Structures are given as structure tokens and as C-alpha cells.
Amino acid sequence: MAPDMTTDLSALAEQLLAVGSAAGLDAGGVAGAHPFDDVRSELERRREEGLHGGMQFTFRNPARSTDPGRILAGAQSLVVGAMRTPAARLAEVGAGRMRIAAYARHDHYADLRRSLEVVAGRLRSGGWRAMVVADDNALVDRAAAVRAGIGWWGRNANVLLPGRGSWFVLGSVVTDAPLPPSVPLDDGCGTCRQCLDGCPTGAILERGVIDARRCLAWLAQAPGPIPREFREALGGRLYGCDECQEVCPVGRSDRTTEGSTDPSADVDIAEVLDATDEELLDRFGRWYIAERDPRFLRRNALVALGNTGQGSAPEVEGRLSRWLADRDPLLRAHAVWAAGRLGRHDLLVGVDASEPEVAEELAAVGGRVG
Template sequence: MGLREVVVARGRANGLDAVGIADATPFERTRADLLERRQAGLHADMQFTYRDPDRSTDPSRTLPGARSLVVGAVRYASRIDEDDVEADRPGARVARYATGEHDGVLRRALASVALDLRHVGFRAVVLADDNALVDRAAAHRAGLGWFGKSSNLLLPGRGSWFVLGSVLTDAPLTRSPGPVEDGCGTCRRCIDACPTGAIVADGVVDAHRCLSWLLQSPGTFPHEHRVALGDRIYGCDDCQEVCPPNRRSDRRGEGAGAGGRAAAHGRIPGTDRIDVLWMLAAGDDDLLAAAGRWYVPRRDPDHLRRNALLVLGNTGDGADPVAIDALRTYLRHADDHLASHAAWAALRLGRPDLLDEDGVAGRPAVEDERSRWPGAPAPMPA
């Protein structure tokens, strides 16, 4: 076999579900898109590939003399059927991509490809979920799929349930045929299904409205999107769940490949959900262990607690003594940020009385939240 066939075979043998080869010239169109969307403010406070578009769209900035990209895709977990699972405590939903070990499979497979290339004298660097490269642009150029209206890359006949990564090398590899023809046509189910209207044009997402990003963004969670958050604690799959290629793939019962599912503290048995009340009671180390590889700003466990309070407000029971005890604790928390989110959760559960208790009433962070609540009385004149 030639070198191209060797690296493709190696990647597949080590767990890649799809492999393609692209040239490593700059991604000029992608760079223009990033700059345009950043100028329009659609990136919100997201950094990642927006931080330095000149770098993330020019492979030679990472590896001078780069000539090829070996791009791989690994499918992640199918949805667990939770209809028959009984849970007496509120559970927080985790997006599919964050429930398994497929990232590890992807990186190990790409590392094996890079090792083969180095053995025959070429340089090779693994890039996966890295600021240095826009993964979807590389996969598109390598002929793995087309860009859906959701901005996700869809593989023909298999959908978008994939993590993507590349090996950047100075080896002169023959590129794969491409690009893949658009398969969306007039379908706009992803656009219509987005709970916050974040898909503002075909393939364009406004991060200010995207629940997946808002769950990762630090600071106060926007009031206008709190109810739409529902039971999500990390990520949002709505645009993918309704996508016809993904639905067909799910019906065929395609699994998680070699990745399997990651165990985590606080997981509700038989589901991919995390116990919200457990999250609010857990210590810092256990909470971060449950998060695993999730992106958590500054690895601050209070960021996870912020999100958990909102989920409790959307899914809890205002008559549940355990939930009420949790809210009482956070209404008195030293962190005003957590106290304000707890106040919203209490109001959402129909328990404004909790805001009138000793040690809570009159607290500015709590009173500010009360004043924002629909139907709240106008503040008394000074």
C-alpha cells in the first residue's frame, strides 16, 4: 500500500469511523466567515477559533511547511431510551457528545496515524478540539460531509453525531474527492427546533442565544433564556435531534463505536442525566469529577452550581423538602451570584416565601431578582 492507504487504514483500525485527506492550504473562506461573525458580535464572549482567525485557519502557523491534513471522525453515543426509567429526583440532561469516551478514541487513533507518518520521516501534529484549527472546515475540505443549516457537519447517510480531529503533516498525501454535495435542500427543521432561535441564517449561529454556549459562558445566565434552558446542564442537542439524517441513523441503532459511556458521580442509573440535587450538595472535587472533560470556566465548581440552580427551578418540585432545603442554602450563600440564581429558582417553583425568610429578605442580590420576576410589584419610592 502507498502511504495514503497506510494512514487511512491505520486510522480506521484504531477506531475512526471516517477518514479523509485534505490539502493544508489556508481556509480563506472560513477566515472571512470568522472575522465577519466576530465583527457582528455573533461569537458573544466565545474565544476558541475566534480568538485568532489567522492562526485557526492557516495550518502553516502550527506546522510550517504543512502539506496535508488527515481528518478523522468518531461517532458518539446514541440516545438512551429513558422512558422506562423512574427517577424521584430532578435530573439534568447532558448533551450526547459529553457522555462518552469518544474524544479519547479520536485522539488515540489520530496519534497512531501521526506515529506512522513520523516513522517514515515526516512531521505530524495531532489537532482535535484545538484553537489551532477549525475542525469542521477541515472535515468539509477532506470530503467527509457537508455543512448543515445548523452549522454542524453531516456525514452522508450518518448525520452529525461525530467528533472531528486532524493530523497535520508535511507528507504529500493525495487528497480525497470532494466536496460532498449539500444534503439539506429545503429542510429547516433544525432552525425551527432551536429553543431560543439561535440559528439566525443557514449555517450561522448567534452564540448570544445558543444554550450550549450559554451553559459554558461565565457570569449571569441571561434571564430571557432561563425557561428555555429546561433541564439542560451541559450542551443542547435539539438541532441535531430533529435532523432527518440523525433520526435515520438513530433508528438504525448505530452505537457509540469503541467509545462506550463514561461513568460519573451523581449519574441517575439507566440515564445520561445527572442528579441536580446531588450537584447542589456535592463538594468541589466531586462536582468537578462529575463534569469530567466538560468546559468549565476557570474550573470553578460554582459555575456548575449556577446552572444546576436554573435546572432545579425548571424541573423541581416546590413542595419537595430536599429541593427547598437546597434553595434555602443557596439563598444564604456568600456568593451573591449564586444567591440571585437561587432566588430565580425559588420564584420559578412558586416559592416566593423563601425570599422573605430571615437572612434572605432584603439581600440586594435576592431583591433584584424579585424585582425582575413577571408580575412583581413596582418598587416602593425612596
């Protein structure tokens, strides 16, 4: 079907934003679909400097992830949408529990894509072509949101919405409709640097530049061992880290305490450690889990056990003993660390140290190799 050129394109843009809002989007804007050349060079620079910490995502092919024309040939515009997630709760999680970052407690991306599909449907019904992308490696979502005037680049690298903060997931409809773009916003961070000072590991190197090798959100997702120097800072986190958003003053008054009563905000360490692979993937499989291997969630749970457990409690001793005897050297090594941190060096006698990573952990905690 040929596009309906009788509708004025400004009116169409307004209609699309209204349709998006009615479909559940909390903010929207329109941007041109020309390549994000500055982001491309930034992705390449950070990759060269190792700041990506081995991540693939948008770093894998920056020429592709910064060019909407690769998603839809002849792309002219992006209709960008933001959907609110809960604001993380401000209180600490209880003993024996692990914290889940606000954006990961529910499938907000599915809701976002559904709303964007409604917008895409409106475009298609007018004869235009339209494709939805959200949290897909094909497009740099934050750059699209900034260009569409939804928010500004926060110092913590997140897109900050005026008066509301960064508790939003972002996505776009790529279309060949030449819509008039929205007006980008001015910077709203001013001289504030609470996120730089508040990041538990100093991962925000300078304005908007995250060193993923230090970022707890990435360390909790990345494969391999959690570097020892960051294990205490990981605290009781199972997935994601909200610290640089929690300390941000933008939208603080708009923040609810819904997280404190949300049953999906945290989970028992024991539940994670005792669950089968299948149970873990059933429950958390929509997350990015390296190699789709739930052992990395157990690895995080062992770190949380070491950070928050009571070394003298019989159930903690039981779990430590169970994982100190596990066949997987990654998990045995993290159990060694947890036992050491809880002062249970007595449990380390006889731990199988035939793999170097376990022997190294034992040496680091001063445990005896039996």
C-alpha cells in the same frame, strides 16, 4: 529520517485511512493544508457582529486557527478523522435529573486523539512529520472535515456525515506529506429546515450561522448569569444541547437508543448541588468550564431545579433555602429565580439582597426584600 518516497502517495493516503479505521476512526478523509481563508473572514465577521458571544476558542486568533501551517511549518495535508459519539437519547430526562449532551458523556476527544496518534505514528515511521489536533483552538475542525469530504456543512452548522448525521467529534493529523486530497461532498440538507425551526431559542439565524448569545450549548458554558429570557429554555440541561442534532433527519434510522440506558447521560440535580468543588472538578473537569469554576455548574443546576423541581417537596424546599442563603451572589440570584418559578415566594423573605444582581432578581420575581 528522510521521507520514504518509494511509497506512492495515493497508496500512502489509503493506508493512512485504513490505519485510522483500524484504530477506531469511524470516518476519514484527506484535505490540502492551505489556509481556510473563507472561514477566517467568517470568524472575524461573527466576532465583529458579536455573534461569538464573547467566546475565545478559534475566535481569539482567526489567522492562526485557520492556518494549519501555524501548527506545523511546511504543512501540506490534513488527515481528518471523525469518531462517533452516542446519539442523544430521544426521551426526556426524568424529574430531578439533568441532561448531559451526547458528546460530553465520555471523553470522546481522548479516544479520537489516540486514534489520530496512530495515523500520525504511521506517517512518522515513513519519515514525515505529523501533529495531532482535535478540539484545539489551533484549527477549525469542521472546515477541515468538510474539505476532506467527510461530511457537508449542515444548516445547523454541524458537519453531517451521509446517512449518519452529526453525532461525531472531529480532529486532524497535520503533516508535511503531500497526500492527494479526497473529494468533498455535495450538500445534503436540500430544503430541510427542521434545525432552524427546532432550536429552542432560535439561535440558528441562517444556514450554518449560530448566534452563540442564544445557543443553549454556549449559555450553559459561559461565565456570569444565564440571561433570564433563556432560563426556561435551558430546561434541565447541565452541559451542551443536542436539540439541533436531535431534530435532524439525517441518519435518524441509524440512531440507537443507547442513551436511554447510559448512566452517564444524566445526573441528579441534587448531586450537582451537594457536591464539593473538588468532586465536581473530578467528575466533570474535562469539560470546558468557564474560569475552571464549578459554581457555573451549580448555577445551571439551580436553573434546572427551578424548571423541573416540585416546589412543595421538602428536599426541594431544603435546597432552595440552602442556596438562597449562599454567600455567592450569582448562586443566590439563580436560587431566587428558581424559588420564584416554583411558586415559593415565601422563601424569599430575608434573602440578603445587598448585591445588585440579587436585588434585581428579587425585583423580577416580585419577592420582598427582608
